[in-house]
Amino acid sequence: MNKAILLLSGNPSGKTSFINTIKKSAWIWNINHKDYIAKIARNYLYYTEGERDAEYYTFIESIARVLNTQYNFQQVYVEEMIRKFLSDESEYFTDKDGKKFDSFVLVIHGLGKDTVKFLKENYGAFHLCISARILNSNIEIYDTVLYEDDGDFEAQSIRTLNILTNNGKDKKLNGNFTA
Numbered sequence: 001m002n003k004a005i006l007l008l009s010g011n012p013s014g015k016t017s018f019i020n021t022i023k024k025s026a027w028i029w030n031i032n033h034k035d036y037i038a039k040i041a042r043n044y045l046y047y048t049e050g051e052r053d054a055e056y057y058t059f060i061e062s063i064a065r066v067l068n069t070q071y072n073f074q075q076v077y078v079e080e081m082i083r084k085f086l087s088d089e090s091e092y093f094t095d096k097d098g099k100k101f102d103s104f105v106l107v108i109h110g111l112g113k114d115t116v117k118f119l120k121e122n123y124g125a126f127h128l129c130i131s132a133r134i135l136n137s138n139i140e141i142y143d144t145v146l147y148e149d150d151g152d153f154e155a156q157s158i159r160t161l162n163i164l165t166n167n168g169k170d171k172k173l174n175g176n177f178t179a
Helices: 012-022 033-044 054-071 073-087 113-123 153-164
Strands: 002-010 027-031 103-109 126-131 144-147
Touching (some): 002 153, 012 027, 012 103, 012 126, 033 054, 033 073, 054 073, 073 103, 113 126
Parallel strands (some): 027 103
């Protein structure tokens, strides 16, 4: 079994393309602490979110800020999900179409800088940014950057997945690499 923890940042369209690409080769578990907060708000606080507009994001962000200040919620939630991910000893998962996967990726979205640093240092998480070439500011803070507007984006996504899950057996991941 091959597992990787991926901290995903960048353009929403590029992140979606990346996830859809690697879903063909690995079992993906997506988490975002703010999605969990939204679920709690809907189920227990009688919040009806309607559209995901500015009002929705402001509401969820305000709750997240309070929870993070009072309880370090983001890090506690993410660590709990990582423990569940790492403790699963399944040899493979099968999707609804019967396809078997022996590579597993926990994709975590929406993290603050301190949590990213903590997860990289303590869990060996890999921080990936998906960007367009024209929007490449702050690229040095990521382990690597994939450019969604490059012609070989899909191939680079699969190559990155193979390195992370050690399916590219001849390549070892030691610190930063260029995809």
